[in-house]
Amino acid sequence: MVIKMNYKERMNEIRTINDISQKEIAKVLGISAYTYSHYETADTIIPLKHLIACCDYFKVSVDYILNLTNQKKYANSNKEYNLIVSGNRLKAFRKENKITQNTLAKKINIARSMLSEYEKGHYLISIHCLYSICKKYNISADYLLGRIDSPIYLK
Numbered sequence: 001m002v003i004k005m006n007y008k009e010r011m012n013e014i015r016t017i018n019d020i021s022q023k024e025i026a027k028v029l030g031i032s033a034y035t036y037s038h039y040e041t042a043d044t045i046i047p048l049k050h051l052i053a054c055c056d057y058f059k060v061s062v063d064y065i066l067n068l069t070n071q072k073k074y075a076n077s078n079k080e081y082n083l084i085v086s087g088n089r090l091k092a093f094r095k096e097n098k099i100t101q102n103t104l105a106k107k108i109n110i111a112r113s114m115l116s117e118y119e120k121g122h123y124l125i126s127i128h129c130l131y132s133i134c135k136k137y138n139i140s141a142d143y144l145l146g147r148i149d150s151p152i153y154l155k
Helices: 008-017 022-029 033-040 048-058 083-096 101-107 112-119 127-137
Strands: none
Touching (some): 008 048, 048 127
16 A cells, blocks of 8 residues: 655745745755655655754744644654654554564565664664554654654554
8 A cells, every 4th residue: 555645845845934045945955956845746755864953943843844743843852862762662552563574564565674674773774664554543643753752642
């Protein structure tokens, strides 16, 4: 099952509200304005590291930009992204919900071995996998990424 991400409106909105040009935010991210413009139009999927950097810059939650919630920020949000914390959260979430790696991997359309690598903290989870999990199971991306401490289940 392919889930279409819906972040372009929020990226444009938050940048416009803050009166920042695409060129300026691209400079913050260390990329070209051309590349950033493709993120904002969703012609190119924004890598998670750039999405997190945008969220940090504008002081908004990943959940907000991904259009998972209307809550712009969470109290006590951590800026630091930690692969190990994220992997542990993903594994704990899966086990709490009695979902096997094989089942979750099939539901988000990735190899079980890749899911295992995410859970071990060897790789930064892809934005598509993160978004798919959050949409399917109504869990906060910020929580799974270790940016907030308490699990939040979204409506």
